[in-house]
Amino acid sequence: MTRILGIESSCDETAAAVVADGREILSSVVASQIDIHRKYGGVVPELASREHLRQIVPVVREALAQAGMKLSDVDAIGVTQGPGLVGALLVGITYGKTLAAALEKPLISVNHLAGHVHAVFLEAFKSGRVAKLPAVCLIVSGGHTVLYEVTAGDSDGQDLDGLLRYRKIGQTRDDAAGEAYDKVAKLLGLGYPGGSILDRLAAVSNRAPAPVKFGATKTRGNPLDFSFSGLKTAVLYHVREHAEYSGEIRTREEALQRDERKFEQLLPLCSPQTLALVRELAVESVMVSGGVAANSQLRATFEERAKNMGIDVFFPSRALSTDNAAMIAAAAFERFRAGVFADSSLNADPSLVLA
Numbered sequence: 001m002t003r004i005l006g007i008e009s010s011c012d013e014t015a016a017a018v019v020a021d022g023r024e025i026l027s028s029v030v031a032s033q034i035d036i037h038r039k040y041g042g043v044v045p046e047l048a049s050r051e052h053l054r055q056i057v058p059v060v061r062e063a064l065a066q067a068g069m070k071l072s073d074v075d076a077i078g079v080t081q082g083p084g085l086v087g088a089l090l091v092g093i094t095y096g097k098t099l100a101a102a103l104e105k106p107l108i109s110v111n112h113l114a115g116h117v118h119a120v121f122l123e124a125f126k127s128g129r130v131a132k133l134p135a136v137c138l139i140v141s142g143g144h145t146v147l148y149e150v151t152a153g154d155s156d157g158q159d160l161d162g163l164l165r166y167r168k169i170g171q172t173r174d175d176a177a178g179e180a181y182d183k184v185a186k187l188l189g190l191g192y193p194g195g196s197i198l199d200r201l202a203a204v205s206n207r208a209p210a211p212v213k214f215g216a217t218k219t220r221g222n223p224l225d226f227s228f229s230g231l232k233t234a235v236l237y238h239v240r241e242h243a244e245y246s247g248e249i250r251t252r253e254e255a256l257q258r259d260e261r262k263f264e265q266l267l268p269l270c271s272p273q274t275l276a277l278v279r280e281l282a283v284e285s286v287m288v289s290g291g292v293a294a295n296s297q298l299r300a301t302f303e304e305r306a307k308n309m310g311i312d313v314f315f316p317s318r319a320l321s322t323d324n325a326a327m328i329a330a331a332a333f334e335r336f337r338a339g340v341f342a343d344s345s346l347n348a349d350p351s352l353v354l355a
C-alpha cells in the first residue's frame with residue numbers, strides 16, 4: 001500500500017490529507033480562511049499567504065494523526081504546484097519540499113485542476129462506482145470554469161506511463177461560475193461567498209414565479225465556452241431598474257455587517273450548455289467537480305439529462321468538490337505510479353495549465 005501525504009494551499013484553504021493507493025482517504029483536513037477574507041468580499045492574497053503559514057504545520061500534523069501515522073510512515077509527498085496564488089502556493093511547496101528532503105521521500109507536483117478531476121474518482125471509489133473513460137469533466141469553482149475531455153493515457157499504447165490525458169474543450173470567457181455566484185450574491189446583499197446561500201434560497205423559492213428570466217448566455221465561436229459576466233450585468237440592471245429591491249438589499253447588508261448571514265430572495269442561475277455536445281465526443285461519463293458542483297440545480301439538471309442520454313454522471317461529495325488535499329494526494333498517486341517526480345527545484349506556477 002502506498003500512502004501519500006497531499007498538501008494543498010493554492011487559494012484560501014490550507015489542506016492536508018493521506019490517501020492510500022490513490023483511492024482510499026485515510027484522513028482529510030481542511031482549514032478554511034473564509035472568515036478572514038469575508039470582510040473584503042474576496043480572497044486577499046497577502047492575508048492568504050500569511051494564514052497558510054500559520055496553518056500548514058498544524059494541518060499536516062492533524063492529517064497524520066487522523067490517519068494514525070507518523071511522518072516517517074508516509075511514502076511520498078504530493079503538493080499543488082498551481083494554478084493559484086503564488087504566495088499561497090509557495091507555502092505548501094516549500095513545506096512539501098522540506099518534508100520530502102528531511103524524510104528522504106519522493107516529492108510529486110500536482111496540478112490543482114487534475115486534483116479536481118481525481119476528486120471524482122475518489123468519490124466514485126467510495127460509492128463503489130467506476131467512472132469510465134473517456135469522459136468530459138466540468139470543473140466549476142470560484143476560480144475556474146473549464147471543460148476537459150479526459151482519456152486514459154494508455155488506451156492506444158502510446159503513453160506507457162499510463163497518465164491520464166486531458167484536452168481542454170471549453171472554458172469561461174470571463175468570470176468563473178463561482179465568481180459569478182459571489183458577485184450576484186454581493187449585489188443582492190447576501191454575503192460572501194454567495195454560491196451556497198443562493199443555492200439554498202433557490203430551493204426554498206422553487207414555486208415562486210421568477211421575477212425576470214435571465215437567458216442562457218451565448219458565446220460566439222466555441223459553443224462549449226461559457227460566459228457569466230453578462231448574467232451578473234443582467235442582475236445588476238434588473239436590480240437597478242427595480243427600486244423595490246434596494247430597501248431589502250440594504251437591510252441585508254446591515255445584517256451582514258452585524259455578522260448575521262441570513263438569507264432571503266433568490267436567484268436562478270442558468271445551467272451550463274454542455275451536455276448537448278457530449279454525445280459528439282462519444283464519452284462514457286460526465287464528471288463535475290469544484291465548489292459550484294455542490295449546487296443543487298446543477299446536479300439535478302445534469303442527472304436528469306444524463307439519464308435521458310444514457311450517460312453516467314459523477315459528482316464528488318460536497319467535501320470533495322471544494323478545495324481539499326485528498327484530491328491532491330490521489331492525483332499524486334497517478335504520477336507516483338508513473339515515476340514522475342519533482343525535485344528541490346520545484347517552483348510555484350500560478351498559471352499552470354492542465355491542457
Ligand code: KG4
Pocket residue numbers: 011140141142143144177178179181182193194195196197199290291292293294295296321322323
Ligand atoms: O472549489 P472552491 O471551494 O474554491 C475555489 O477553488 O474557488 O469553490 C468555491 C466557490 C465559491 O465561489 C462559492 O460561491 C461556490 O464555490 N459555491 C457554490 C455552492 N457552494 C459553493 N456555488 C453554487 N452553489 C453552491 N451550492
Ligand code: ZN
Pocket residue numbers: 112116141290322323
Ligand atoms: Zn479548486
